[in-house]
Amino acid sequence: MTLPAAFLHEVQRLIPSARRFDDPLSTLAFGTDASFYRLIPQLVVRVESEEEVVQLLKLAQADRVPVTFRASGTSLSGQSITDSVLIVLGEHWNGRDIRNDGEQIRLQPGVIGAQANAWLAPLGRKIGPDPASINAAKIGGIVANNSSGMCCGTAQNSYNTLAGMRVILADGSILDSESPASVEAFRASHGKLLEQLAELGRQTRANTELAARIRHKYRLKNTTGLSLNALVDYDEPLDILTHLMVGSEGILGFISAVTYNTVPEHPHKATALIVFPDVETCCRAVPVLKQQPVSAVELLDRRSLRSVENMKGMPEWVKALSAGACALLIESRAATQSLLHEQLAHIMASIADFPVEKQVDFSEDPLVYNQLWRIRKDTFPAVGAVRQVGTTVIIEDVTFPVEQLAEGVNRLIQLLEKHRYDEAIIFGHALEGNLHFVFTQGFDSPEQVQRYEAFMQDVAQLVAVEFGGSLKAEHGTGRNMAPFVELEWGHDAYQLMWQLKRLLDPNGILNPDVQLSEDPQIHLKHLKPLPAADAIVDRCIECGFCEPVCPSNGLTLTPRQRIVMWRDIQAKNRAGVDASQLKADYAYRGVDTCAATGLCSQRCPVGINTGDLVRKLRGTDATRTRTANWLAGHFATALQGTRLMLKAANAARLLLGSRLLARVSAALSKASQGRIPQWTPAMPQPVHRLELPVPLDDARPRVVYLAACVSRAMGPAASDPEQQPLIDKTRALLEKAGYQVVFPDNLNNLCCGQPFASKGYAQQAERKLQETLDALLKASRGGLDPIYCDTSPCTLRLVKDLNDPRLDIHDPVRFIRTHLLDRLEITPQDTPIAIHATCSTQHLGEAQGLVDIIKRCTTQHVVIPEGIYCCGFAGDKGFITPELNAHSLRTLKTSVQGCREGISTSRTCEIGLSREAGIDYHGLVYLVDRVSQAKPQMSS
Numbered sequence: 001m002t003l004p005a006a007f008l009h010e011v012q013r014l015i016p017s018a019r020r021f022d023d024p025l026s027t028l029a030f031g032t033d034a035s036f037y038r039l040i041p042q043l044v045v046r047v048e049s050e051e052e053v054v055q056l057l058k059l060a061q062a063d064r065v066p067v068t069f070r071a072s073g074t075s076l077s078g079q080s081i082t083d084s085v086l087i088v089l090g091e092h093w094n095g096r097d098i099r100n101d102g103e104q105i106r107l108q109p110g111v112i113g114a115q116a117n118a119w120l121a122p123l124g125r126k127i128g129p130d131p132a133s134i135n136a137a138k139i140g141g142i143v144a145n146n147s148s149g150m151c152c153g154t155a156q157n158s159y160n161t162l163a164g165m166r167v168i169l170a171d172g173s174i175l176d177s178e179s180p181a182s183v184e185a186f187r188a189s190h191g192k193l194l195e196q197l198a199e200l201g202r203q204t205r206a207n208t209e210l211a212a213r214i215r216h217k218y219r220l221k222n223t224t225g226l227s228l229n230a231l232v233d234y235d236e237p238l239d240i241l242t243h244l245m246v247g248s249e250g251i252l253g254f255i256s257a258v259t260y261n262t263v264p265e266h267p268h269k270a271t272a273l274i275v276f277p278d279v280e281t282c283c284r285a286v287p288v289l290k291q292q293p294v295s296a297v298e299l300l301d302r303r304s305l306r307s308v309e310n311m312k313g314m315p316e317w318v319k320a321l322s323a324g325a326c327a328l329l330i331e332s333r334a335a336t337q338s339l340l341h342e343q344l345a346h347i348m349a350s351i352a353d354f355p356v357e358k359q360v361d362f363s364e365d366p367l368v369y370n371q372l373w374r375i376r377k378d379t380f381p382a383v384g385a386v387r388q389v390g391t392t393v394i395i396e397d398v399t400f401p402v403e404q405l406a407e408g409v410n411r412l413i414q415l416l417e418k419h420r421y422d423e424a425i426i427f428g429h430a431l432e433g434n435l436h437f438v439f440t441q442g443f444d445s446p447e448q449v450q451r452y453e454a455f456m457q458d459v460a461q462l463v464a465v466e467f468g469g470s471l472k473a474e475h476g477t478g479r480n481m482a483p484f485v486e487l488e489w490g491h492d493a494y495q496l497m498w499q500l501k502r503l504l505d506p507n508g509i510l511n512p513d514v515q516l517s518e519d520p521q522i523h524l525k526h527l528k529p530l531p532a533a534d535a536i537v538d539r540c541i542e543c544g545f546c547e548p549v550c551p552s553n554g555l556t557l558t559p560r561q562r563i564v565m566w567r568d569i570q571a572k573n574r575a576g577v578d579a580s581q582l583k584a585d586y587a588y589r590g591v592d593t594c595a596a597t598g599l600c601s602q603r604c605p606v607g608i609n610t611g612d613l614v615r616k617l618r619g620t621d622a623t624r625t626r627t628a629n630w631l632a633g634h635f636a637t638a639l640q641g642t643r644l645m646l647k648a649a650n651a652a653r654l655l656l657g658s659r660l661l662a663r664v665s666a667a668l669s670k671a672s673q674g675r676i677p678q679w680t681p682a683m684p685q686p687v688h689r690l691e692l693p694v695p696l697d698d699a700r701p702r703v704v705y706l707a708a709c710v711s712r713a714m715g716p717a718a719s720d721p722e723q724q725p726l727i728d729k730t731r732a733l734l735e736k737a738g739y740q741v742v743f744p745d746n747l748n749n750l751c752c753g754q755p756f757a758s759k760g761y762a763q764q765a766e767r768k769l770q771e772t773l774d775a776l777l778k779a780s781r782g783g784l785d786p787i788y789c790d791t792s793p794c795t796l797r798l799v800k801d802l803n804d805p806r807l808d809i810h811d812p813v814r815f816i817r818t819h820l821l822d823r824l825e826i827t828p829q830d831t832p833i834a835i836h837a838t839c840s841t842q843h844l845g846e847a848q849g850l851v852d853i854i855k856r857c858t859t860q861h862v863v864i865p866e867g868i869y870c871c872g873f874a875g876d877k878g879f880i881t882p883e884l885n886a887h888s889l890r891t892l893k894t895s896v897q898g899c900r901e902g903i904s905t906s907r908t909c910e911i912g913l914s915r916e917a918g919i920d921y922h923g924l925v926y927l928v929d930r931v932s933q934a935k936p937q938m939s940s
Helices: 005-014 024-030 050-063 113-123 139-144 180-189 191-206 208-217 229-233 237-245 279-290 302-308 316-320 337-350 366-377 379-386 402-418 446-466 482-489 491-504 559-575 580-592 599-603 610-620 625-633 635-656 658-671 709-713 726-736 754-758 762-779 792-802 812-823 839-843 847-856 882-888 907-917 924-931
Strands: 043-047 067-070 085-089 096-099 104-107 162-169 174-176 253-261 268-276 296-301 326-334 358-363 392-399 425-429 434-441 684-686 702-706 714-717 740-742 787-789 824-826 833-835 901-904 920-923 932-934
Touching (some): 005 043, 005 050, 024 043, 024 580, 050 085, 050 253, 162 237, 180 191, 191 208, 191 229, 191 237, 268 337, 279 402, 296 302, 296 366, 296 402, 302 379, 302 425, 326 337, 326 366, 337 358, 358 366, 366 379, 392 446, 402 425, 434 446, 446 482, 482 491, 559 580, 559 610, 599 610, 599 839, 635 684, 635 709, 709 726, 726 740, 726 812, 726 932, 754 792, 762 792, 787 792, 787 812, 812 924, 824 924, 847 924, 882 907, 907 920
Parallel strands (some): 067 085, 833 901
Antiparallel strands (some): 096 104, 104 253, 162 174, 425 434
């Protein structure tokens, strides 16, 4: 189907071109969600307001154009893709309203679930749903899929904690259930619709057999089909309507806001791992535990445990478990520690008579319980990490009645063995009888597709027919289970779902073939290819967990989309299809605008750093080898050239003035396509030639100070109240704390190699790294003295890539935290401070350390801007691709209002932060030096 010209014309009038995408790169990038399906939209529209959604739906109705809504695209069953029009949430859907000390929270659909919990945490509350994707999934998707999770169960899902909803129906009408005026207007305009819903409710409740079946189905976790429980739980048609929207996967309307009744987030918790000798014993313990004060009980079969037993940090005993072992991971939470201990005693007493193969007792130690939870959380990625290239990871999601859980697990294992899914694992939320089974599947041949089809038919018969369970417990129906909805629910319930669909979406424009489909083969169509692209990213399962922390998200591409596009380009190359235009577009959107800082790897279930791929691609285009060699061999000269350029820029500022220089340099930068950096008031002044002291032989403890190249070249901006160069300020602080500061020999020629590595010159980067290693070994007397590096990115490069156990290398945060604070007396200042933990600080595990230090340095609040994970400056990206920095920090200025200064640990990051925030950012040592005095014994 081709989109009607009249529709396209009106959309062009409604939506700015910057938020409309129909080029091949964009449509393929957005055509991917976390499922194993792919549809390429003809048009992608990023919406920023309710009015835009209303008008788009009216246009779609007029021309019968199907539309699909997308929040974060972490759904697993194919419910957020389309070959028509994809409506994607923009960035202006993040509103919240916290009510009654956190007992309720009103959220717009673009809020990430974890962010909602962060807002509620100080009040001791959280939202009920806790899906594994909560750090990436947005409220719109969480509600539309009725997502649950490990602790949520059924009592705390979106359906059962819903307090109100604002929804846009297929005809463009708006209903806000919390607004009396909106309700009154909707009753007037849609009275017939409400009466039809009320009548369907009366008919359903009067059909005792159907009503009993619905109630039975929803005592289990169940997201198969529409939420028919709305018709038996409520008689008020507005309540029916809003609860039908929960779990509707966008086939009934657009959820514009939702109000949750929140649940307590108890501060005290403990976790235990109990390994039973067999599945039967393990599952018999579950109903017993269900009667106890437990917040989560996770089942792990022996295959699951085997999949993670060789991972770093896993206990050795996991390898020695018997072949039939089956484990329960148990967590309990309480408002007080004494109550928690009371609960733990009751829990252990309840299962004392069960035979146990191995036991890790309840622990309140974060190190212990985090390791236990890691066993559970690493199972899914463990399968993804070892799968054959070209296959996809499928995670299915079923519910058995808890009283039949043991039989269900064993029958499921038999099916996996029958269909030769030898790598498959089973784990799940045991309290609800909810099992996930993970397996790898290729779709590159008819035989593979037939194998999958046969397996799914067997699973459907087993779960839905034999056990009366749910084929989808929490992942949503999507395309994946649409052909099996009638099998699970029966004819009457299935037809009732179609009645509701046709009542609310009579023209069938909302997300067709999702949940309800007349195509019995829809689950076998539009299967996503995962072709080999590069060993660095071939393990990617396209889940989208990486996207929230990517600075180019919303500007060009996300890490997931970079991988999707590179896979497609490589597949086209192998097939002899011309991909030159795609590759040309990818050069800017995929490579040039990637910060390559690797924050994506921290969120990735299989640890993929998309920046590694980008650096490799840059390496293939890195043709100026002679220049790189010269720079590596004459680094001090190059550094002096940087100082001269900064000196010239500073002279131009004095001559032309800041405003005129900014305009002139912007024009020059644009004309040179970014090769000439754009001057801004945050541009540093040059550091003059360094005068380094000769080490003295005295009794003070020594510290080797490796001043990064940026610290040796770039001083404070002209407008910064702090005018002393970082290298001088750092030396003064170290000496104040009683240290003798030693500099490595030939410092001006030293470089960690990061500038070369980021440009793709790996050989030159390694050369500079080795030179630095040799100098540090000599200066530290073979590793006897600690080494202080004043810039976090350089520290990370040294720690990660040198990985030399002889050297004790510290970034500013770690050194101040572990070596200086005990030697200084802090008198905190009385002004608020903004904080930016660089990507490198986060990789080094020092982000919280930075916050803790700054909290000691001020009596006022510290500001950690929401939603900013990476500043996007990325070495020199802020100079040559300033739009990346500007986009990443687009909300910074608003976030730091009321602060007079910001603190970070990277000079280049601080340039971009100062530029976008309108306040001066400088290094941590400036703040610590300002508020500290040497303790008497240190100065004597």
